[in-house]
C-alpha cells in the first residue's frame with residue numbers, strides 16, 4: 330500500500346469504525362468462539378507474494394472480528410472499562426500517521442510540551458494540588474513499577490542501581506491484599522522479592538488497611554533489622570473497589586519517613602467530580618499517584634497519568650545520565666524517557682488533549698455521575714429482588730452480588746455467570762470476597778445508557794430464574 334491507496338482505505342476505515350460502533354448493541358458482548366477456532370482459520374505459513382488489500386480486509390471481517398470481545402459495547406459490564414471516545418480514536422489515527430518517537434524533547438518538542446500541559450490539566454481536573462508534576466506512562470503497572478523502583482533507590486541511598494541488592498538489608502513494602510497484581514509484579518521485577526511485600530489486614534466496609542496494624546508491622550520489621558521502604562495504598566481496588574484511608578496511611582508514612590504510592594488506576598477518573606474526592610482524602614500528601622484516563626475517562630488505551638510530588642526522585646532512579654539532574658527543568662527541557670522504564674515513547678498526550686477539549690470536563694463528569702447513579706440503582710433493585718444478595722455495596726459504579734441457592738453457592742454463581750456471558754446481551758466477570766465467588770458489576774462504558782443498565786437487571790434475573 331502506498332499513501333495514495335491509503336486515502337481510499339483510510340476513508341473506508343473511518344466508515345467501518347462508525348458502522349461498527351453503530352451496530353455494537355446487536356452483537357454479543359463477549360466473543361462466542363471456541364478456543365482455537367481463529368487460529369485454525371489462519372494459514373500456517375506467511376504469503377510469499379503481496380496480497381490485495383481487499384482480500385486482507387475481507388479476512389479481517391470474516392475471520393478476526395467474530396473472535397473479538399467488544400470492549401466498546403455499551404453493555405460491557407466486566408472488569409473495568411477501556412473506553413475509547415471517538416475523538417481519542419481520531420487522535421490516535423493522527424498519532425499513527427505522524428509515528429514520532431517522543432522520547433526526548435528534541436525528538437518532538439510539541440509532544441513533550443503538550444504532555445506537560447495536559448498532565449497539568451489532568452492534575453487540576455482530579456483536584457491534586459499544584460505541587461504535583463505529571464507524566465504519561467504506558468500503563469498503571471509501569472507507573473507502579475516506577476514507584477517501587479523509586480522506593481528501593483531512596484531506601485538504599487540511591488546505590489541499588491549500581492551495587493545491586495546483595496548484602497543490603499531486606500527492603501519492606503506494605504500494602505493490603507486488595508491491591509492489584511501489578512504491585513506483586515513490581516516487587517518481583519524490582520528485585521525485592523514477594524516475601525518482602527507485607528500484607529496489612531483490612532477492616533470495615535471500604536476494606537481499608539488497618540493503620541494500627543501497618544504501624545505495628547513497620548515496628549516489627551525495624552526490630553528484626555529489616556528496612557521499610559514504602560507503602561502502596563489503593564483507591565478503588567480491582568476486585569470490589571477497596572479504598573484505603575489515605576490520610577491514616579499518610580500519618581504513618583510521614584512518621585516513618587516512607588515513600589507512598591497511591592493506585593487509583595480506575596477510580597482516579599471519578600475524581601474529576603469533586604463530590605467523590607472524599608474517597609481519597611489525604612492523597613495530596615502522597616509521593617506518587619497513578620490514574621488511568623484509558624479506563625473510565627475515554628482516552629483510548631494506552632494512557633496512564635502518573636503524578637509525582639518530587640519527580641527528581643523518579644528521574645534520579647531512572648535517568649541513565651546523571652548530569653540530567655543538574656539541568657532538570659532549569660533550561661526548560663524535559664526528556665520524559667527519563668521518567669519511565671522504556672526509552673521509546675508514543676505521542677499519548679494528543680488523545681488526552683483532544684478528549685478533554687471535545688467533551689469538556691463537564692461532559693466527562695456527566696458520564697461518570699450517570700454510571701455511578703445507574704450502578705447504585707441496579708444494586709438497589711437486585712438487593713430488593715428475592716434470591717439476590719449484594720455482597721459489596723457500590724464503590725462508585727462497582728458492586729458485587731450473588732444469587733442464593735441451597736446447594737454449592739460458588740458453583741451456582743459460576744454457572745449463572747457462564748450462562749449470562751453465553752447469552753451475550755451483557756458481559757460480567759467474577760471475583761472472590763472473603764473466599765466466596767461473587768459476580769462483579771461495573772457500569773462504565775462510554776456509550777452506556779440507563780436502558781443498557783436496566784437490561785442487565787432483566788438478563789440477570791431472567792437467567793437466574795431459568796437456572797433454578
Ligand SMILES: *Cc1c(COP(=O)(O)O)cnc(C)c1O
Pocket residue numbers: 409467468469470471509511563565566567592593594595621633
Ligand atoms: C486496571 C488496574 C491496574 C492495571 O492497569 P494497567 O494500566 O492495565 O497496568 C492497576 N491497578 C488497578 C487498581 C486497576 O484497576
